[in-house]
Amino acid sequence: DWVPAHFPKDEFSLGRFDGTALFEHADPRQGDHPEWGTYIFNYGRAEVRNFLTASALYWLGEFHADGLRVDAVASMIYLDYARREGEWIPNAFGGRENLDAISFIKKLNQDVYRLNPGIMMIAEESTAWTGVSRPVFMGGLGFGFKWDMGWMHDTLEYFTLDPIYRRYHHRDLTFGLLYAWSENFVLPLSHDEVVHGKRAMLAKMPGDRWRQFANQRALFAYMWARSGKKLIFMGQEIGQWREWDHDSSLDWNLLDYPDHRELQVLVRDLNRIYRDEPALWEADTEPAGFRWLDADDADSNMIAFMRVAPSTSRRIVCVCNFSPVLRHRFRIGVPGPGFYREILNTDSAAYGGSNVGNMGGVQAAAIPWRGFSHSIAIEMPPLAVIWFSVP
Template sequence: MKKPADRQQIDAEIQLVTELRHPEPHRVLGIHPDGDGVVIRAFRPDAAAIHVIPDFGGRISMEHRKGGVFEARLNGRDQVFNYLIEVEYPGGKVFTLRDPYSYTPTLGELDLYYAGEGRHEKLWDRMGAHLIHHHGVAGVSFAVWAPTAAGVSVVGDFNSWDGRLHTMRRMGASGIWELFIPEVGEGTRYKFEIRPNGSGPAMLKADPFAFRTEVPPATASVVHDLRRFTWSDEKWLSSRGEGVPAQKPWSVYEVHLGSWRRVVEDGDRPMTYRELAPALSDYLKRVGFTHVEFLPVAEHPYGPSWGYQVGNYYAPSARFGHPDDFRFLVNHLHEEGIGVIVDWVPGHFPKDAHALGKFDGTALYEHADPRQGTQPDWGTLVFNFGRNEVRNFLIANALFWIEEYHVDGLRVDAVASMLYLDYSRRAGEWVPNRWGGRENEEAIAFLRELNEVIRRKHPGVVMIAEESTAWPKVSQPVSEGGLGFHFKWNMGWMHDTLRYFSKDPVYRQHHHNDMTFGLLYAFSEHFMLPLSHDEVVHGKGSLYGKMPGDPWQKRANLRALLAWMWAHPGKKLLFMGGEFGQHAEWNSDRSLDWHLLEDSGHKGIQTLMSDLNRLYKDIPALYDADSEPIGFQWLQPDAAASSVFAFIRRSRTPGRHVVCVANLTPIPREGYRLGFPRVGTYVEVLNTDAATYGGSGLGNMGQIQTEARPWDGQEASAVLTLPPLSVLWFSTGVPASPAISATEPSAAEAPPERLLSSA
């Protein structure tokens, strides 16, 4: 027989329950052995009457004890039992429900231990809201980390958003609060009502681990079952780990989901995930990209942030559909042979009241000191990477997108802002590390742990750093002192190249070094060459708009830029619209200008892009030694007076190579001698001045014959025609682009006076 509970102690605990400050309300509420029987208590502050309906039959009245706590005692029973409670409210409304306080915890000791250690690699399986069967009853288990809170409740559609009805229990010293609520179903909206320790009103917070959200600007979390979607991309997943990423072709098309293509006839709304699936995959296959990279898909409160201020790290944006609709999009892309990369933002998060900031009334996910915890550039908060639970939240999130949404890579945003304590801060506005330096040791350790975990668990997935400084070994393994990324965006190449191409050709000879300098460090990292969304917003203009000259010259310059980029060492990334010469600067609230493809000049740019991607994938010399000095050799790096550049791309397979030559003035150059590695026939596999691309049609009639005359340090050479504002590729044994004509060249699309107009 259990000794009856001390009534005075129980009264004190009931008082805490009514004040919503009890750390373990299950100790008071629910069913408990007591003396020679059991006691059942329920907290329903507005109830007129409550009855207990035991599973063995009968109906027992509960006595109102204090402040909305009702109690019933059953003597002569030595075992607890299942029951329902029937709650009657003034006016006669009656609700019959299972008592959430009659259930044991849904979290185990190992979960709490690994979460506290920061080593729970499937943390999302235990935290947040999960549809489960607990003791044979269907419902939702809720769990949230709020270590300093005085009390936490689950509120939602199921309890009229009343924080008094479902207070949670604190799981020991873990700081995690837990509650199983029976009969809550999928699609239910909810939040956590958190009462800070000390003064201050209760806060309504979205679930940090919510798998689904309302459509912004609404901010509630939504119960979602991750187990319902059926994948069919096994073939893709089983093959993506084959080979070494640095030795594969990567041609990445960067997409903003809301503005790639909009449905004009339906209020100019964005396409949904399911609408995008066939349209985007068909387009990517036609133009030949190997991967698509989405700007952040995680839910975000402010649309114009483009997703870079994340409010819900575990939920795809509801703006474009249901979470399983995003899975459908990824699955469809995989079935069509296209990889999926997602932008991921672990450096900072917004200050919106419903999000992570001051989550339990204290600086929980962020640093308390604003010199460490705020990001002045973006008005956001910075994650506290020194806290186990925060590192675990982020590393588990990276794994979540890989395991639950099958993404093939994460492009980590704003890595430089994470690495440096003084990033965008003046003297006195930042806190040095323990050695007095500016390096953020906690963030460095986090990035290394993150990349090691991903490499260990998912060897076919790539991690890409947007890192704009000279930090060493960003893309080298952690075992070699690196950060462990697979690729690093080459921001220096991007700035130098765009600066050069933006110059009128008459001045380019004075900026020749912009095009050659990047080769001094091209093999220090595994680089990806980005012409990203950042280069076509905020007054920077489109890629087409950056090009000098009249419309014909702008298109010719853009074609030359793309072919130069696709021949240059480094993987490729191009923001949407650049592949056909979008005129306007990118606007996230409107569609790309697809009507431009009705113009033959813009259609020609798109055709060139398709040929570039086809040849790039067909010719290993263009990609398999991207990060190795053996993969590149200058032929003519110093022809500044004529603005000509020429180099060889070599494959890891001996003897296989491509010769690339660029004439970046509008002056055609006849009789131009260039060195080649061997005597024989070379196919002109690409000519950006081909008439099909919108060019003048000058060229070398599809092929050349080299002679045994040493030139440019090579054993052979040939005399070429270099068309205006063009890039040519020559190779052996590779079919030419269909656009390259073997007939007599013509200048039908551009009269000679135009070609010479800015000479």
């Protein structure tokens, strides 16, 4: 987590380093950050730009970090970020864009990718700025990825609800697919969501202990199948109950309990299948890699979609039941005939579920359903996600 957007006003830090505004702007309308009580770097000074670039290259080159998540990019690129009228200075063209910061970001990304091939530069950018993860030569900011903050907010809003109310928030599951391919997105369940009284991920889930774990398993399997790269925060894979605390270790002792071990096994299996199935990642950033099978069944808290690997036509069907109701012979439209093999079921007893499934898979029937020529009738366990490998 690399933070070139602002820095503390501590006396021992960079603030007023030589008694003057050396690293920051002297004018508080440009140099003070009203939201965080910090200083803002003067991106127009070559010395400051070199200092920040050297910092990034140090972590990547000397410590061999795989990448940097660049914090609060929106606060860098907008001069009026968190400011009221009269509290900011327009750029030379009268606009609100911070031209010096934008120039710095573009040059930074070009330099770090050139000198460290294979690393990741990930923007935490919360606005609709166009081209955050597009190359500089195409007019973009040059990041490799952008956090999908909207997906994170909408998904957690949905999953923290009691299932009886989820039908009224179905749009939280589907809206993100309207813009999913406008950037190279990362789907984050990050540190921001498990500190400062927001509760650990498992503790956010509604219901009794069994339902909390079932919801968490379903969320992970849905997340792994959806378009976008995946990021969870440490401790989520073992179901940590308490908020993350930088002064103590993770609660590894939780693995003494079966349901925590079983959640860890699920995450391991999700990663294994994800690695082995190109349909889940090959076309993450293009519409050809995703197809809705059923996006509208709000009353049942159900969605179904298919992931596709264009190079091989390999396909994975993902069916999600976010209600606590067991659904017998639930029908889903599918693109063709054949045996749909069940390759993952979050309700498996191996993961702590109730072990409702489809005995290895189902045969598609020539029964048209919701615009598809064939369909499958499946046993759909409560609060669960099933993946099928498509012939």
